[in-house]
Amino acid sequence: MGTRLATFRFPDGTTLYGTHHTTTNATGGPLYRDHAEDGYRDRPCGEPVPERPDVPPAPLDRLIRVVVGYAYGDYEWYGLYDPERCEFLGPVSGTWYGYLQDQQDLVRGDDGRRHLIPEDLPVRLRVRSGRTVCGADVTDVPVLPYHRPDVVLGLSEDEIRQFDDVEDVDLLADWDEPDLCRACVKTAATRNRGWWC
Numbered sequence: 001m002g003t004r005l006a007t008f009r010f011p012d013g014t015t016l017y018g019t020h021h022t023t024t025n026a027t028g029g030p031l032y033r034d035h036a037e038d039g040y041r042d043r044p045c046g047e048p049v050p051e052r053p054d055v056p057p058a059p060l061d062r063l064i065r066v067v068v069g070y071a072y073g074d075y076e077w078y079g080l081y082d083p084e085r086c087e088f089l090g091p092v093s094g095t096w097y098g099y100l101q102d103q104q105d106l107v108r109g110d111d112g113r114r115h116l117i118p119e120d121l122p123v124r125l126r127v128r129s130g131r132t133v134c135g136a137d138v139t140d141v142p143v144l145p146y147h148r149p150d151v152v153l154g155l156s157e158d159e160i161r162q163f164d165d166v167e168d169v170d171l172l173a174d175w176d177e178p179d180l181c182r183a184c185v186k187t188a189a190t191r192n193r194g195w196w197c
Helices: 096-103 157-161 182-189
Strands: 003-009 015-021 026-038 041-048 064-070 076-082 087-090 104-108 114-118 127-131 137-144
Touching: 003 026, 003 041, 015 041, 026 087, 076 182, 087 182, 096 104, 096 182, 104 137, 114 127, 114 137, 114 182
Parallel strands: none
Antiparallel strands: 003 015, 003 064, 015 026, 026 041, 064 076, 076 087, 104 114, 127 137
């Protein structure tokens, strides 16, 4: 399996290093404080940062948003790091946004926050009711445009055009915004951590 050096940049300027697996397009730990050149590629080295899986997870307001990237590539995305357990939570790949936007609608809940709700396929609805990813119930709330779907089923051509000017919204970039439900985003960002997102 091909690997590349992955970087995890923290808001305080600290950088930790891990591995990006090119076959599975997954990035993760263990994380290291240093890296070294290994032939034509860099690799993490030294002692790994000790993970603490037996410690309770950090509360949502203590999770740290990090910038994840990999060597020999200019693609970066935001991820979440748990400082209590000393582990990278995800997403393991920048392609998680595609999964997220294909599988989840964004709605404004009764509490005024933006929540994710599983998409109601095969018809993409403009008004939703149901249970959000975090477990909140919503009733007849409008779907917020946060991406241009590749395939929109059940909409007329005029309805599809409403997405023409919609820019992607990076929900992890909005992590510190008070109207974002962090529980929804964390759950979506850390799904399928073990193999690919």
